Amino acid sequence: MKKLLIGLAGVAAMSLGMAASALAEDPMKVCFVYVGSKTDGGWTQAHDIGRQELQAHFGDKIETPFIENVAEGPQAEGVIERFARSGCELIFTTSFGFMDQTMAVAERFPDVKFEHATGYKTSENVTSYNSRFYEGRYILGQIAAKTSEKGVAGYIGSFPIPEVVQGINAFTLGAQSVNPDFKLKVVWVNSWFDAGKEADAAKALIDQGVDILTQHTDSTAPMQVAAERGIKAFGQASDMIAAGPETQLTAIVDTWGAYYIKRVQDVMDGTWESQSTWDGLAEGILEMAPYTNMPDDVKAMAEATEAAIVSGELKPFTGPVNKQDGSVWLAEGEEAEDGVLLGLNFYVEGVDDQLPQ
Amino acid sequence: MGMTEAILLTIATAATPLLIAAIGELVVERSGVLNLGVEGMMVMGAVGGFVIASLTGNPWIGVLAAIALGVITSLLFAFLTLSLAANQVATGLSLTILGLGVSSLMGEQFVGQAGKKLGNLDFPFLTDLPLVGPLLFGQDPIFYISIALVFGVSWFLFRTRVGLTLRSIGNNHHSAHALGIPVLRYRYLAVMFGGACAGLAGGHLSLVYTPQWVENMTAGRGWIALALVVFASWRPARVLAGAYLFGAVSIGQLHAQALGIAVPSQLLTALPFLATIVVLVLISQNVRATLINTPAMLGRPFVPDR
Amino acid sequence: MRLELIKRSAPAPAMRFLSPLLGLFLALIAGAIMFSALGKAPDRALYAFFIEPISEMWSVHELLIKAAPLILMGAGLCICFQSNNWNIGAEGQMIVGAIFGAALPILLPDVQNFLILPLMLIFGIMGGMLYGFIPALLKAKFKTNEILTSLMLVYVAQMLLDWIVRGPWRNPEGLNFPESRRFHEWARIPEMMPADGRANWGFVIAIVVAIALGVMLAKSLKGFEVKVIGTSPKAAQFAGFDAKKMIFFSFLLAGGCAGLAGIIEVAGATGQLRPTVSPGYGFTAIIVAYLGRLNPIGAIVAGLVLALTYLGGEAAQISLGLSDKIARVFQGLILFFVLACDTLILYKIRLSFGAAQKGAA
Structure with missing residues (x-):
């Protein structure tokens, strides 16, 4: 009904025609x-x-x-x-x-x-x-390493683009900060959205012994499978708690609203300028869904990490970090440059997968 | 439940919607009609099943609704191609476009809602048997329907008089008509059966496989079902084999990835399709058997002249 | 009430033109009812769908860009379908054509001269032909059903493209995003009237090819052969026409058209190889072929009309806030009504009331 009204409003606005566009209150x-x-x-x-x-x-x-x-x-x-x-x-x-x-x-x-x-x-x-979705994924990695009994998580990937690779690496680094031997299994479904295939991938990962699931695809199917099999999982892009009330540990929630409001305000004020924005948890362009279904100490750790990222104290891609083949990527204390992150096409040590080159 | 059972169950779940939709299309094609709109009917079944199950809170009513929506959608196809003798290929493709549009319109308010899952069967003692227990006695009800459909359709087509008549229409509708057989009535019923099956397959997706509604959630499975019918050279038992083979390869490639086998995932994703082509070529080596089973009138319109 | 079809002694020539118009008219009425029911002003919705896209020059250019691949592939498929070769894999042939044609500017970026573009087009055609050759060979040699193999090969082609763009052909300057390097100027199809809009000469190529195929079908012996093999295989055998050769001929022809469409799309509007070359043009082309009565000239009209409904859907979303879902439903409605009205070419429709009268006529 609401949509219908908005639609009607659109029609009405249109029929006023372009002539009205000169009016200030337009x-x-x-x-x-x-x-x-x-x-x-x-x-x-x-x-x-x-x-x-x-x-x-x-x-x-x-x-x-x-x-x-x-x-x-x-x-x-x-x-x-x-x-x-x-x-x-x-x-x-x-x-x-x-x-x-x-x-x-x-x-x-x-x-x-x-x-x-x-x-x-x-x-x-x-x-x-x-x-900077990867900031959230670092927290997910920490929670996974604390929660998992087997020390292996499953990661359902969409396409191997830098954004997804950043996520996999950040998750791994987060997990290793808690448990240096933590392992990650990755399955690519080559789709952003195929509920059936995502469910199949979730089942395959669980059958191979992972006891925690995370996804970089958009449907809630993996969450449902995790709920059914009684393991824990993380939501992606939106709060997926409805699909797994006793399953979701937390979720990375994309929150673009504040950014959109700010930019429109800039246009209204005449202060809009071209820029290259890469915001993160601090600016509120992504948020963590409530930390649920986990012991209090894990929750406290996650909240502390989140606070550290927001304050800028913690940057997920800070050395020492080795590449997958064991060579040094970031030396002790060195931070990854945004330019490298934007085009990231290699894994860090500990990821059990081959990145298509 | 061990790993083998778990994998087999996963394969069964992946194969079931393909199997059901393909069995329905098999009957349609045996009657000489080619309905390429399986994807459209399936997605209508998926949305209908989910919406009604959500509104009533009863997944079984959802299953019935899925079947009903599949039939209604198929009737549109039947009216155009049978009553109006419109081209079957073009109508089937248009049906898919329409089905994808209408279903996303119908399901708009239901995206992201947690669905009602049709539960698995659970027999005391039997389900707990090692290996065979969960497979034979612990699956969702639609799995059993799919197996029953294979045997039922096989029996119907090859052991009953009506089935024989249906096949004769598919092989030569002119002589069937000359014998006084109501060709169009048979075809209407066959198309509706195909619609019911496609709808049920869609219902399986939104009520069992992944109990949720998302747009285009069939994601090309209707096309796979169509391929399976040809793959099976119009034999129900081979549809069963084909659906499970396809399911096994699809699941197998995910396991290969999870094991960390260094093969491009695109190649693995394409594997089920390549495997289908290879098996198809092997099967069609037996040219005589294939020709016997191919409905000669497939895709040709029939208009009774009087 | 019963509905009966009575075969005309010959296809009604007037109906060939009237039936699609009637279908469109009925679709307009149905659409108007639907739009009203959804609370949209029907006149504005229909205006947005059919007039707005062609009311401005730049938008007409957009129409031509969209129509070119549909016409090209639709025309090629006409030959396939008329000869009973069910190639529904034009989408895959288009993709492989795009990959083959794009190989030149991607692998040899430093070779920049006037020869590149014609070579790319030829490579594109060859790629499409090669991919069309597979189902043709399997059908001719093993009697493998071509509907299935050509369709399966579409998925394989999509994955091949995906892999090649993300892997070996990834743009070295593209920050590892899935896209190839951008083509240099010599490798781009020039725009026809850059001052007015983006349409390139690909549209003209499509029209020329469609007309050539139309003439071939109507006037040449080969065209006669296509029709005879399609309508009565026995007579064709009698006349000494080789149905097996026709399999190859029609698949290579349609594949070549699709490959050409692929490279035109890539070298024309896109200018680089991306993980998706076509938003399903190869499947839409099947509808184009049928709406065009399996006649390549008809495919030109059908291709333009279908492209118009796509643009109209976009225009209606932008100017009316009509949802994309409603646009798609309306598109489906148009197709159904036009297909239904096609019946009138070959048949008269009679409604009879009461019980069927056996043997009355």
């Missing part, structure tokens, strides 16, 4: 391009929740049209251009695969501002923004 148009469906339960849904928070924050001062299921690649360019021409002042393109298309359209529309998620290119009117 709502500012902030537009969103989604790679998936806004009810996908994962990545796109997290962005859409951010959009709803943004809409709620500014009320009728802004409009937030969006378009779902936009295929990555050349088709996206037409969609972004249609938005740019329809009077959007600020356009968020929320998938890596929209990067070059965003850059191309931005060049043709210098007066429109663009924000591209999880890429690396920027220009005068294009900002890139990203979240």
